[in-house]
Amino acid sequence: MKNKKNNLKYVAIIEARMTSSRLPGKVLKKILGKPLLYYLIERLRRVKSLHDIVIATTNNASDDLIEEFALQNSINFFRGSEQNVMKRVLNSAEYFNADVIVEITGDCPLIDIEIVEQTINMFKKNECQYCANRFYATYPIGMDVQVFYLNTLKNSYELVKSKYDKEHVTSHIIRNPKLFPHTYLIAPESLTWPELVLAVDEQEDFDLVKKIIMSLYKKNNFFNCLDIITLLKKNLDWTKNSKILRKNPMRK
Secondary structure (H helix, E strand, C coil): CCCHHHHCCEEEEEECCCCCCCCCCHHHCEECCEEHHHHHHHHHCCCCCCCEEEEEEECCHHHHHHHHHHHHCCCEEEEECCCCHHHHHHHHHHHCCCCEEEEEECCCCCCCHHHHHHHHHHHHHCCCCEEECCCCCCCCECCCCEEEEHHHHHHHHHHCCCHHHHHCCCHHHHHCCCCCCEEECCCCHHHCCCCCECCCCCHHHHHHHHHHHHHHCCCCCCCCHHHHHHHHHCCHHHHHHHHCCCCCCCCC
């Protein structure tokens, strides 16, 4: 019996904006002359299961720069509400005819191609509406992938009322596994380092990502999570950013 999930359109939706409170303009900050968003897009283009990539940005004038980036790099984009991120992601997926959303935030420039592929494959192989590798903290922060039906997000959106849920896209889905059955990808021992922060929220995060890219990118554009972990175990003093107190309600 054929898996119906194999015949659906999988679209990566990247949430990105210039008005980050902690590090404004972070998604377009450059390393080796290339913006962080470039590195993320470059990687996602290598994910075989993806049919399209869309940057979901806001209607703010400051995000004209993200639209310009998208146009220069032949990437689809959609502009919507800054605060109602859930609606922005939903409308982005609808506009580009997605059946399944592969949700990744724009501050994860080092996302591992294979981890994205594995999360999508786990979604395909299980009777679930939501699959992620971020709910149980095993992978480093910055390797986060969520996969869910567009219809799941639509159904969730009809039920949510709080500003918090509309800002955090999948928080309602995560709290309601009986309504929206879940499955999770757990890191193998070699990739388990949940305290490690590879996402870019603070200047210290950017400094770490810069060191990683400067060390690995010229040898292999598509270095993976294991390559990063191997490098950082030899340079533990680089990981001081992991001690910064953070709010991450989506991890246990």
